[in-house]
Amino acid sequence: MIPVIQSLIDATSAGAVYALAALGIGLVFGVLRLANFANGEIITGAAYALILVWPLSWPLALAASVVVAIALSLLMDLAVFRWMRSQSAASLLIASFGVSILLQRAYEGIFGVNVRTGAVAPALTRSVNVGGLRLSMLAIVAIILAAVLLIAVHFFLTKSRMGLQVQAAAANFREARILGIRSGVMIAVTLGMSGILAAAVAFVLTTQSGAVNPTFGVQATLFGLIGAVIGGLNRIGGALVGGFAVGFALSLFTTWLPSGFGDFRVALVYLLVIVVLLIAPNGIFAGRTAKERT
Amino acid sequence: MTSSRTSRLPLVGWRVPHVVLSLWTLIVPLVVIWVVASAVSNLLPAASIDLGYALATLIIVVAMWSFIGNSGVLSFGHLAFVAVGAWTMSLLTINPSVKSSIMPELAPFLAHASANPYAALLIAGVAGGVTALVSGFALMRLHGLEAGIATFALLMLVLQVLTYWSAVGPKSGQSMTGVPRSFDLQSTLVIALIVVVLAWGYGQSRSARMLRASRENAQAAPASGINITWHRIIAFAISGALAGVGGAMWAQTNRVVQASQFGLDFTFTTIAMLVVGGMLSVWGAVVGSLLISALNHVLGLLENGMHIGAVVISLPSGSRLVVVAAFMVIILIFRPAGITGGREVTWPFRPPDPFLRRGPADPGRDEQEMVMFQTDSGRVG
Amino acid sequence: MSLDNTERVLMVSGLRVAYGGIPAVSDLSFHVNAGEMVGIIGPNGAGKSSTLLGVVNAVRSESAETSLRGVDLRRMAPEQVARAGLALVTEGHHIFGRLSVRDNLRLGSTARRDRRGLADDLRWVYELFPILSEFAERPAGLLSGGQQQQLAIGRALLAAPTLLALDEPSLGLSPTAVDTVFAAIESICARGTAVLIVEQRAQQTVATATRTYVLTEGRITMTLSPNDADDSALLMKAYLGS
Ligand SMILES: Nc1ncnc2c1ncn2[C@@H]1O[C@H](COP(=O)(O)OP(=O)(O)OP(=O)(O)O)[C@@H](O)[C@H]1O
Numbered sequence: 022m023i024p025v026i027q028s029l030i031d032a033t034s035a036g037a038v039y040a041l042a043a044l045g046i047g048l049v050f051g052v053l054r055l056a057n058f059a060n061g062e063i064i065t066g067a068a069y070a071l072i073l074v075w076p077l078s079w080p081l082a083l084a085a086s087v088v089v090a091i092a093l094s095l096l097m098d099l100a101v102f103r104w105m106r107s108q109s110a111a112s113l114l115i116a117s118f119g120v121s122i123l124l125q126r127a128y129e130g131i132f133g134v135n136v137r138t139g140a141v142a143p144a145l146t147r148s149v150n151v152g153g154l155r156l157s158m159l160a161i162v163a164i165i166l167a168a169v170l171l172i173a174v175h176f177f178l179t180k181s182r183m184g185l186q187v188q189a190a191a192a193n194f195r196e197a198r199i200l201g202i203r204s205g206v207m208i209a210v211t212l213g214m215s216g217i218l219a220a221a222v223a224f225v226l227t228t229q230s231g232a233v234n235p236t237f238g239v240q241a242t243l244f245g246l247i248g249a250v251i252g253g254l255n256r257i258g259g260a261l262v263g264g265f266a267v268g269f270a271l272s273l274f275t276t277w278l279p280s281g282f283g284d285f286r287v288a289l290v291y292l293l294v295i296v297v298l299l300i301a302p303n304g305i306f307a308g309r310t311a312k313e314r315t
Numbered sequence: 316m317t318s319s320r321t322s323r324l325p326l327v328g329w330r331v332p333h334v335v336l337s338l339w340t341l342i343v344p345l346v347v348i349w350v351v352a353s354a355v356s357n358l359l360p361a362a363s364i365d366l367g368y369a370l371a372t373l374i375i376v377v378a379m380w381s382f383i384g385n386s387g388v389l390s391f392g393h394l395a396f397v398a399v400g401a402w403t404m405s406l407l408t409i410n411p412s413v414k415s416s417i418m419p420e421l422a423p424f425l426a427h428a429s430a431n432p433y434a435a436l437l438i439a440g441v442a443g444g445v446t447a448l449v450s451g452f453a454l455m456r457l458h459g460l461e462a463g464i465a466t467f468a469l470l471m472l473v474l475q476v477l478t479y480w481s482a483v484g485p486k487s488g489q490s491m492t493g494v495p496r497s498f499d500l501q502s503t504l505v506i507a508l509i510v511v512v513l514a515w516g517y518g519q520s521r522s523a524r525m526l527r528a529s530r531e532n533a534q535a536a537p538a539s540g541i542n543i544t545w546h547r548i549i550a551f552a553i554s555g556a557l558a559g560v561g562g563a564m565w566a567q568t569n570r571v572v573q574a575s576q577f578g579l580d581f582t583f584t585t586i587a588m589l590v591v592g593g594m595l596s597v598w599g600a601v602v603g604s605l606l607i608s609a610l611n612h613v614l615g616l617l618e619n620g621m622h623i624g625a626v627v628i629s630l631p632s633g634s635r636l637v638v639v640a641a642f643m644v645i646i647l648i649f650r651p652a653g654i655t656g657g658r659e660v661t662w663p664f665r666p667p668d669p670f671l672r673r674g675p676a677d678p679g680r681d682e683q684e685m686v687m688f689q690t691d692s693g694r695v696g
Numbered sequence: 697m698s699l700d701n702t703e704r705v706l707m708v709s710g711l712r713v714a715y716g717g718i719p720a721v722s723d724l725s726f727h728v729n730a731g732e733m734v735g736i737i738g739p740n741g742a743g744k745s746s747t748l749l750g751v752v753n754a755v756r757s758e759s760a761e762t763s764l765r766g767v768d769l770r771r772m773a774p775e776q777v778a779r780a781g782l783a784l785v786t787e788g789h790h791i792f793g794r795l796s797v798r799d800n801l802r803l804g805s806t807a808r809r810d811r812r813g814l815a816d817d818l819r820w821v822y823e824l825f826p827i828l829s830e831f832a833e834r835p836a837g838l839l840s841g842g843q844q845q846q847l848a849i850g851r852a853l854l855a856a857p858t859l860l861a862l863d864e865p866s867l868g869l870s871p872t873a874v875d876t877v878f879a880a881i882e883s884i885c886a887r888g889t890a891v892l893i894v895e896q897r898a899q900q901t902v903a904t905a906t907r908t909y910v911l912t913e914g915r916i917t918m919t920l921s922p923n924d925a926d927d928s929a930l931l932m933k934a935y936l937g938s
């Protein structure tokens with residue numbers, strides 16, 4: 022029983038991280054129709070900031086990672102995506118693939134190919150014993166962090182004036198503009214939010230690994246992107262659940278697959294993704310979406 | 316398709332049959348490839364290694380075109396078939412004794428299998444095609460981003476299996492070494508030309524035409540999609556087979572094969588080639604892959620330090636992909652349909668009839684060329 | 697007519713809109729004065745919607761002049777046009793289906809800062825369309841077509857526009873719903889907001905509008921006054937093209 026609970030908590034925490042990644046991708050997709058592959062490099066940038074600045078001062082490191090993530094997110098839009106607003110989602114995806122590769126190489130040039138190590142929030146790497154359960158602090162912190170961010174995003178989107186406008190821009194960009202909603206502001210706000218979410222992902226992942234390399238953020242983004250797609254890209258909640266499901270499944274496979282099959286856990290997740298898309302080609306939550314769109 | 320359509324040479328005044336106009340779209344790419352390859356191997360012998368890679372990559376990009384270009388559906392997964400082709404080629408041509416030492420756990424039928432290079436090439440094509448066919452049944456109902464992501468999941472799935480399943484390859488993550496070089500440059504060139512002919516021929520088929528005609532509507536009316544799905548599966552299988560051939564050629568050029576080689580970087584390079592040339596025409600695939608290969612070669616020289624007069628120019632390693640990525644992004648911004656505009660080579664003597672100007676192979680095509688890059692008037696500014 | 701004494705709200709001259717090189721609107725000139733309701737009618741594909749979208753720069757357009765109370769709109773982004781005081785209710789009234797009716801209305805007042813005026817306007821909109829206050833908390837996507845149209849108009853009004861432009865507000869509505877909408881438009885006009893309305897219901901439009909332009913193939917072919925409303929031969933001709 023205890024290992025089951027333990028693995029469920031681990032899986033929840035892994036799911037929470039990918040849910041954050043997927044949420045960032047889903048938000049940006051909603052407003053910009055950009056499925057941003059280069060989100061991974063935003064995570065990587067924030068991770069470098071954390072690892073390199075943490076020894077100096079931890080509050081500074083946290084601040085730096087958020088600033089770097091938001092700046093990267095805005096800069097890549099300014100340099101590339103804003104010139105492609107009228108192009109299809111497919112073109113935007115390809116362009117973001119290009120930006121991703123470009124930034125990976127840039128990190129390689131700046132920080133070297135090898136991993137940079139450094140302890141980020143070492144206090145969280147301990148485990149605590151709760152009634153026979155050995156819980157990793159990080160898993161709990163990750164779950165709480167994700168929950169707080171998700172609730173914050175939810176309240177922002179539904180309760181604030183600005184959030185309402187972001188939702189409108191995501192639902193129908195042109196109509197929102199005709200209503201006088203400032204497209205530039207909406208885009209910046211959305212990119213900023215995705216930056217914050219990326220920094221949060223970077224925080225959890227660097228604490229976990231204590232190391233960063235130029236392709237650090239790729240995996241989380243891939244799974245986030247895939248999660249967002251299987252959840253349904255045009256529904257923010259869908260993206261979230263999809264991301265969570267991917268992380269949850271991956272973590273459970275890691276724990277419970279018999280040895281010998283453990284190597285295939287990632288393959289199994291991809292297989293699952295294909296199966297899900299087979300059953301629900303537009304994502305799990307697309308049915309309701311299609312109806313509501315008039 | 317009526318073959319009675321002809322066009323008038325404005326000066327000479329005789330009619331050019333449709334067949335000529337459409338063969339022109341094949342002959343020009345073939346001649347260009349042949350001229351480039353011959354020129355490089357004769358004038359720049361130092362570049363002949365890169366030429367081998369360039370031709371293998373050309374095959375892969377043309378293979379990708381035969382699906383992406385005709386169906387308008389994005390695929391990030393073609394490297395899966397390339398990997399399968401490379402794997403097949405390696406398993407069939409590596410010396411059996413070497414094979415048993417680097418892959419001790421290989422399934423018996425694979426351990427004993429071997430074939431001559433041409434047979435191995437064909438089998439690689441079949442393996443790629445079958446993999447594509449089987450996965451096509453699952454994937455081809457999807458379109459748009461979902462298709463892109465699902466094909467990507469397929470790639471990752473195949474790579475994971477090839478990496479970890481020691482019954483079909485080396486121990487986890489290790490590489491297959493000792494793949495013999497089976498084809499010299501001359502044969503590589505001929506094989507590349509044959510692949511272009513096959514891809515072009517498929518593009519002329521009724522199935523491919525229907526697919527192109529569907530590019531616009533498929534998204535709007537998936538209900539009427541049964542036929543379209545079939546034609547997509549066919550395109551996917553054919554392009555998977557050609558990609559398998561490309562993988563085989565790449566394997567015997569590189570001589571060391573490992574699953575991780577077929578990951579994001581390679582996927583990106585091939586997609587960039589297609590985008591830069593123009594993903595909707597064979598001509599675009601050819602132009603893009605030759606151009607990027609040439610660029611890669613020059614950048615490679617610069618990375619090793621190149622002497623120009625007394626100056627040594629040297630780029631940090633890894634700048635190749637940076638330049639290619641930047642180049643692709645710039646093309647996407649300024650010329651989203653690629654250098655060729657996604658058009659086939661046009662007969663140089665423009666016919667006066669405005670309808671025929673749309674390109675000899677397929678009237679009314681221009682409008683559809685743009686579908687993948689269609690502008691949404693809702694997003695001005 | 698002494699147009700010189702009245703204030704110009706919207707002035708458009710030489711407007712052109714083209715899609716992929718194919719012209720949809722060519723060299724169009726028209727104006728709307730303060731307090732007026734001006735109609736545009738014409739057959740399907742005449743370029744009526746394109747005209748409105750072109751004026752607010754939601755599609756690429758060119759013109760010699762497009763100005764709202766003397767303010768040049770031509771280089772503005774669509775949101776700036778809206779903020780300058782031109783509210784457009786697009787064809788097919790795109791409301792935000794997942795958001796509540798109240799949130800939809802709130803989105804209409806994005807650019808406003810005057811709370812008092814907004815409260816007054818909200819009360820007025822609820823008076824015009826009582827159904828909106830009744831269903832304020834419902835997801836807008838659950839409203840009927842006519843109710844959605846009312847919501848779209850109400851949302852546009854909350855921006856306190858100088859000019860309200862409506863694209864086929866009667867599209868798909870039942871006769872009673874059409875009457876509701878037309879009555880509302882008249883009282884909007886009476887309250888001092890100039891109205892530019894694109895319609896298929898020629899007779900009703902010509903009868904209510906101060907002036908109605910007939911658009912065919914991207915050009916104005918006729919300008920009708922309310923007196924022409926009962927001349928069915930003329931209206932027929934307007935539609936079939938002269
Ligand atoms: N986004 C677009 N892309 C290409 N062509 C368009 C586009 N929108 C409109 N058109 C074309 O422009 C012309 C004018 O269209 P518009 O929508 O302005 O007509 P309309 O007068 O509003 O017609 P209706 O009464 O049917 O609403 C039509 O021929 C139409 O096909």
Ligand SMILES: [Mg+2]
Pocket residue numbers: 744745746787863
């Ligand atoms: Mg219209």
